[in-house]
Amino acid sequence: MKLKMHRETMEKELKRVLTAGSAINQLALSANACGCVALTTFPLGVNVEDIELLKAKGFIERLKRLAAELGVVPKNVSFQRGENFEILQLKVLDFCKRCEFEYEGERPWPDVSIIESRSERGHAEKDALAVLSCRGAVEEELRRVTGFPIYVSELSVFALKCGCVGLSANIRGLRRQDLTEFPYFREAAQGLGVMPKIVYARFGATPSEIIGITARDTCERCEKYTEGLYLL
Numbered sequence: 430m431k432l433k434m435h436r437e438t439m440e441k442e443l444k445r446v447l448t449a450g451s452a453i454n455q456l457a458l459s460a461n462a463c464g465c466v467a468l469t470t471f472p473l474g475v476n477v478e479d480i481e482l483l484k485a486k487g488f489i490e491r492l493k494r495l496a497a498e499l500g501v502v503p504k505n506v507s508f509q510r511g512e513n514f515e516i517l518q519l520k521v522l523d524f525c526k527r528c529e530f531e532y533e534g535e536r537p538w539p540d541v542s543i544i545e546s547r548s549e550r551g552h553a554e555k556d557a558l559a560v561l562s563c564r565g566a567v568e569e570e571l572r573r574v575t576g577f578p579i580y581v582s583e584l585s586v587f588a589l590k591c592g593c594v595g596l597s598a599n600i601r602g603l604r605r606q607d608l609t610e611f612p613y614f615r616e617a618a619q620g621l622g623v624m625p626k627i628v629y630a631r632f633g634a635t636p637s638e639i640i641g642i643t644a645r646d647t648c649e650r651c652e653k654y655t656e657g658l659y660l661l
């Protein structure tokens with residue numbers, strides 16, 4: 430998966446249609462437990478007033494093409510607005526059957542606006558399908574090694590502006606004491622083309638609960654700041 434290259438290409442495109450100061454902080458290909466898959470950009474320096482320009486200058490079209498290339502059937506394009514009317518996320522989504530039905534004609538969340546929605550046929554293929562299957566496999570393996578009904582709500586491959594790439598899982602029901610190592614996650618990342626230097630757990634409000642696992646091929650800068658991580 431060439432997500433790193435795709436992030437760079439889309440950022441170049443964004444700078445061309447908008448301003449040189451804009452950027453794409455992260456590009457992520459993700460799969461949810463329900464079956465939805467998405468290609469999401471997390472832009473910097475893009476505001477809601479820029480959406481029309483992004484449409485007119487073909488940026489949205491270009492993003493949809495990339496999504497399709499990666500196996501995300503472009504059924505829905507939306508953005509999430511921040512409190513200062515900045516764009517936090519710009520997303521191409523391929524709904525699962527259930528979400529497609531539930532969200533039909535509605536805004537899924539108050540801060541999310543739909544740019545376009547069409548009833549395209551088909552569902553996850555290629556890289557998106559690989560991420561979707563990997564989500565299920567990681568969940569199954571976590572259940573097997575812990576003996577608990579662990580839930581992986583989302584799994585995504587990401588490329589960051591700094592140069593880091595990785596695989597990230599959002600998890601529910603996993604206590605710190607039940608997982609001290611998880612070599613499977615490194616293999617899962619490698620299977621999706623990410624060669625991680627580190628694999629670590631993420632914690633929520635309480636340090637006793639693991640809310641995520643990340644495998645990261647750190648860039649030169651981030652590599653220097655990995656002390657204190659709970660390595661798996």
Ligand SMILES: [Zn+2]
Pocket residue numbers: 461463464465524525526527528529
């Ligand atoms: Zn869904």
Ligand SMILES: [Zn+2]
Pocket residue numbers: 589591592593647648649650651652
């Ligand atoms: Zn980095």
